[in-house]
Amino acid sequence: MLFDDTYRTIERPCEGIFRDRGSKFLAFAYPISNEGELKEILGKLRSEHPKANHHCWAMRLGIDRSVFRINDDGEPSGTAGRPILNTLLSKDLTNLVVIVVRYFGGTLLGVPGLINAYKAATEEALKKGAVIERTVNDIYTIQFDYLQMNDVMRIIKEDNLTIIKQEFDNNSIIQLSIRKTQVNQTVSKLNKLEGLILRYDHSL
CATH class of the missing domain: 3.30.230.30 (Impact, N-terminal domain)
Structure with missing residues (x-):
């Protein structure tokens, strides 16, 4: 099942x-x-x-x-x-x-x-x-360099992710909601971005 x-x-x-x-x-x-x-x-x-x-x-x-x-x-x-x-x-x-x-x-x-x-x-x-x-979603926080903004935003758009909160500075932080069934796909895309820190928060 x-x-x-x-x-x-x-x-x-x-x-x-x-x-x-x-x-x-x-x-x-x-x-x-x-x-x-x-x-x-x-x-x-x-x-x-x-x-x-x-x-x-x-x-x-x-x-x-x-x-x-x-x-x-x-x-x-x-x-x-x-x-x-x-x-x-x-x-x-x-x-x-x-x-x-x-x-x-x-x-x-x-x-x-x-x-x-x-x-x-x-x-x-x-x-x-x-x-x-x-839908059941997993909440992740990503931390990345401001220069990677376009790459990050492209993935967010492609995978239709919901942004819960964001802080933009030299070091940018975005908290995302990712549908459970597509977590693996999204996480593997994000992990390909060098220097990006990905942290699992909780499920919702």
């Missing part, structure tokens, strides 16, 4: 709401690229909804979609985080977190009711989000 360097995620944050017997389930979906972002988003929602009874969530990360975490935040085990995650799995989405904020309405919904509510709220949010396909 060829390495698949594309994945599906949402373009921008979106939200949905589901109500059942007085309880209100507010779902917030956010595209993320690392686990650190989750803490910030969760903190923001907790401060915006301090009176909510639960802030349950599921997160999925990575191109092989193997990294995931769920949190029931006090709901019966398996009734909140798992149905949120299952919705992400069924829609084949990754690199996102969905947090469902619940306001209890006084009537217990029971296990099937909770599972359905968390799933339905997640679906409502995702319906509003534009699903996009992204």
Whole structure:
């Protein structure tokens, strides 16, 4: 099987709401690229909804979609985080977190009711989000002499690379995003330029 360097995620944050017997389930979906972002988003929602009874969530990360975490935040085990995650799995989405904020309405919904509510709220949010396909890219930084600028720029143009940031001085630095499936081809071209320093940063 060829390495698949594309994945599906949402373009921008979106939200949905589901109500059942007085309880209100507010779902917030956010595209993320690392686990650190989750803490910030969760903190923001907790401060915006301090009176909510639960802030349950599921997160999925990575191109092989193997990294995931769920949190029931006090709901019966398996009734909140798992149905949120299952919705992400069924829609084949990754690199996102969905947090469902619940306001209890006084009537217990029971296990099937909770599972359905968390799933339905997640679906409502995702319906509003534009699903996009992204490619997995490796980020490289290249350092070169200003005189090599034309050669470097020619390769960037030929291989249709995205420049993330650049600094031009006697010693020029460009940070590039290279699609995973074309890394070898681009790196071998760059390595042919004498004196150029190429450094792998991380994947995105």
